[in-house]
Amino acid sequence: MANQQEITQTPARTPLYQSSAALKARFTSFSGWEMPVQFTSISKEHEAVRSTAGMFDISHMGKFTLQGKHLIDQLQPLVPSDLHRLQPGEAQYTVLLNPQGGIIDDIIVYYQGEDDTGKQQAAIVVNAATTDKDKSWLLQQLDLNQVEFQDLSPEKVLIAIQGPKAVQYLQPLVKEDLQPIKAFGHLSATILDKPAFIARTGYTGEDGFEVMLDADVGVELWQKLHEAGVTPCGLGARDTLRLEAAMALYGQDIDDTTTPLEAGLSWLVHLDTKGDFLGREVLAQQKADGVEKRLIGLQMQGRNIARHGYPVLSGGEVVGEITSGTLSPTLGYPIALAYVPTQLTKVGEQLEIAIRGKTYPGVVVKRPFYRSKNRVSS
Structure with missing residues (x-):
């Protein structure tokens, strides 16, 4: 039986909670967070992303930064994708695997290149429900004498601006030119005269960006985008959009009992171009025998x-x-x-x-x- 503390424990709130509440959002409990499920209607928010632009508070997701002289070498055994292919400013959607080839989580690794001291730098964004699990797994697997790991999850806002007019709405607030950024490209940028991280990624099947920045600037960006006409969207539309694009939801479509080959993610598995990694033997057998x-x-x-x-x-x-x-x-x-x-x-x-x-x-x-x-x- 759950104790009283567990029963009365309230979900966490992102720095954008009050901004969403001011727009009369309907909230739901999701992965320990109180998140907006919709503002007007799921269908209207869905249509806005498909036709113009919508914005989502995704600050509940896990946000890690890592640096070290041989960082990519450290990450290589943990995923089936060849991260050595990444150039600075590129990212890889991939999966953390357990020894059985099961998916611990699906993640995006953003490679930022080397700093002046030769240390490689990367950011990793993970699912909200698995943030603690992923953090523990990474800290167990990485050599912390060589890798500096920082968890920015509590302090950074993450906003997704998605839709065919995402560039049009976001560009006036950003110093750098967004147009040349390719899909899964990213850069350190200046938004509202403050430092930010911008990636051309998303979970909707449309063009768009995910922006990570300090909480106070995030609140201001949300307000500016709303004033400009970007539609606030909740988790309801995020789910219908990602399902139309056949993007997996961790805990439903993929989990630690499913392999990437079973989940139709064979394009993430680079058996021919990388060495050993967790679950390789299982995946090689599945590829040979069929799933x-x-x-x-x-x-x-x-x-x-x-x-x-x-x-x-x-x-x-x-x-x-x-x-x-x-x-x-x-x-x-x-x-x-x-x-x-x-x-x-x-x-x-x-x-x-x-x-x-x-x-x-x-x-x-x-x-x-x-x-x-x-x-x-x-």
Whole structure:
């Protein structure tokens, strides 16, 4: 039984909480944080990101900085991606792996190059729910005699400005030219005459930026963007946007029991160009033998929504489970992700989903469900 302290423990609030509350946001508890789920409606906020620009408070995410003379060498064994490919100002979406090849978390590593003393510098952004776990894992795995690790999670604001007009809205507030930044590019910049970190990354499938800066400047930036006409968005729209783009949600679509090959993230696994790393043996075996299950995209053949945890059937037998599902605001029909046996993953495969005691048809489709024409190249 939980003790009284656990029962009464209140969620944490980001430095932008009061700014969101002033805009009449509806809040929800998420990964120990009190976060805005919507401001007006999920569909309106979703549409704003797809057509103009929306902004999200993502300050709850974990934010680490690392530096050391052989930092990339230290990080290489922890991920399946070859980080030596990164040039200063480039980033890699990748996954932290356990020895079984399972995904501890999906992360972005931003490589910032070497300082005047020859120390390599990088920033890592991780999921809110796994910040403490990731921090502990990294501190266990890294040689702290060679690597300086700093956790900026509590003190820095992180704002995502997403949509085809993101540059148009953000540029007037930034000293540096945003246009040349490629997808997954980043730089140290000046926003509202204060230092900031800007990356052309996001979780919506649209062009856009994620900006990290001090709390007081973050509050001012949020206000300036709102005054300029950028739509405040909550976690509800963030979820529908990322699902249309078939971006995984940690804890639902991927976790420490799924490998990147099972999750359709084989492009992160660079077996041919890097040496040993945690889980390599498992992934090499899976690549040779093929995986037994794989994450698929499903389009429902009616208006019924396949939600997380719903069983997937083939020939009357349960063969898998929905990991994420929603009614796609852009496409106008229900979409979902699910793990099923590999022999059932071909595009066009007919499956059934159990919803409240009845089964409804769904068909396997290509991912992503939606691909923006506004994305910049990497």
